[in-house]
Amino acid sequence: MCGIAGSVTKNLIDENVIKKTLFLMKNRGPDNQSYQTIKSKYNYSFLHSRLSIQDLDSRSNQPFNYKNKILVFNGEIYNFLELKKKLKNKGYMFSTKSDTEVIIKMFDCYGEKSVEFFEGMWAFVIFDTKSKSLFLSRDRFGEKPIFYYKTDYGFYFASDVSFIGSLAEKKFLINMRKIQRFLVNGYRSLNKFNDNFFEDINELDPGQNCFLDSDFNFKKKKYWNLKYQPVRRGISTYKNKVESLLLDSLNLRLRSDVPLAFCLSGGVDSVTLACLTKKKLNKDICTFSIIDKEDSRYNEQDNINLISKELKSEHKNIYVSKNNFFKKMKKITKNFGSPVPTISYYVHNFLSYEISSSGFKVAISGTGADEIFSGYYDHYNYWLNGMKNKKEFITLQEEWSNGSGRYINNELIKKLSNFLGDSEFFEHLYQNNSIFNNLLNQPINLEFTQKGFCKDLLRNRMLNELFFEIVPVILEADDRNSMMYSVENRSPFLDKNLVEYLYQIPSKFLIKNGYTKWFLREIGNGLVPDQVRLDKRKTGFN
Secondary structure (H helix, E strand, O other): OEEEEEEEEOOOOOHHHHHHHHHHOHHHOOOEEEEEEEOOOOEEEEEEEEOOOOOOOHHHOOOEEEOOEEEEEEEEEOOHHHHHHHHHHOOOOOOOOOHHHHHHHHHHHHHHHHHHHOOEEEEEEEEEOOOOEEEEEEOOOOOOOOEEEEOOOEEEEEOOHHHHHHHHOOOOOEOHHHHHHHHHHOHHHOOOOOOOOEOOOEEOOOOEEEEEOOOOOEEEEEOOOOOOOOOOOOHHHHHHHHHHHHHHHHHHHOOOOOOEEEEOOOOHHHHHHHHHHHHHOOOOOEEEEEEOOOOHHHOOHHHHHHHHHHHOOEEEEEEOOOOOHHHHHHHHHHHHOOOOOOOHHHHHHHHHHHHHHOOOOEEEOOOOHHHHHOOOHHHHHHHHHHHOOOOOHHHHHHHHHHOHHHHOOOHHHHOHHHHOOOOOOOOOOOOOHHHHHOOOOOOOOOOOOOOOOOOOHHHHHHHHHHHHHOHHHHHHHHHHHHHHOOOEEEOOOOOHHHHHHHOOOOHHHOOEOOEOOHHHHHHOOOOOOHHHHOOOOOOOOO
């Protein structure tokens, strides 16, 4: 995890501007800061601020050079050891123990197709000094950010919009249209359009590469797409394979030359990751939890204490304070460089701070579990819509009524008939937007829309949440909060092989015996205490 920035300009960027930009990048990488400039027809600048995770030696500092290539990289390639072996078999030699060197040599060997071999999270730029071309790439789920600004006379890229503003010596105008959409429709609307909170700023899409040649021609290319393609297998085959893939993902994401911490809630997602690590992978863990003392609806302390004792983890409970709320929110918002998407990130900021203050540089979280295993209350309702013509539907409806249906507070979701009609029901997703819209001086007219990934109602919802509505919002906010304190956030559920396999499982198997996330609960059978594993309530992080 690091901070990157760079530019392609006709005029050479002043060294003082570069140093000022590196100062802004310090939180993203306090362990080393370097830059490199190349003078040519255009002038090229590459800046890097390093948070050392793999191979702490200075030999792995960036910008990293190999032959005619220069690399600046933010993120982690978790399977770098396997790729390194692959390259050694092809005759490549290595001078570091880092994933950085593996990236640049994979690119030397395979070109743009190299990213198809990577399992990890990344935003990187490679410059070819011979062809004077830039190659940019972002990971499949968008865990690592990369923004860019292009004009007729310059190209800038960075992990943060403020770095671009510094390098370009430009103050970007606020995109009021996006502010309005956010105020009216909330966080789910943030990624419905390909725009930023600042005018003229773009972001490379998840699973996308970008090319800028010596004549300033610019093109983007998608290298990965996820599709729902059900394959018929036995349910035990599905369960065993999902468990195997999740363990593989965890194993890869535990690779680190610095200490790791686990973010532990009282829910099945983070608890399963912690239990698998301790009981299956035989690794001692340290855990951190947020405790809400003031609202019993969101207090999961009983479950958290149960798990931390069972795992014998080095554990710390964090009690959120409302003291100096606005002062702290102002600081968080300045770090975000945009509105904070939900108030949860006021709370999450305390978590990132404590993890960093306790000496950890890496945090493991459960992001993505709901969107790949099916875990939200309305998922159950959409699932029932798909099962309404089955002969066992009455039994399935009773399981919902005696389970998840008992705990739903939202009246729109609680009314199951809303979801069982012939037309699709989405009113709860932009709930009360007409009220918020009427508070604006200039109301906007923007109804709910979603991308059509597939005909399966539940899977289409989940894919929209995974790539537009929920996961991208969480990942960006987690990245900003964690990097505010120089912490890298890792998400084992967002593994290419695991996610692709789960989207081969027919939707009818996702919910069973009245339980959402059935496969995850089955994986935890015998590992996760039933008090947590069989809890049908979804508390959320509030």
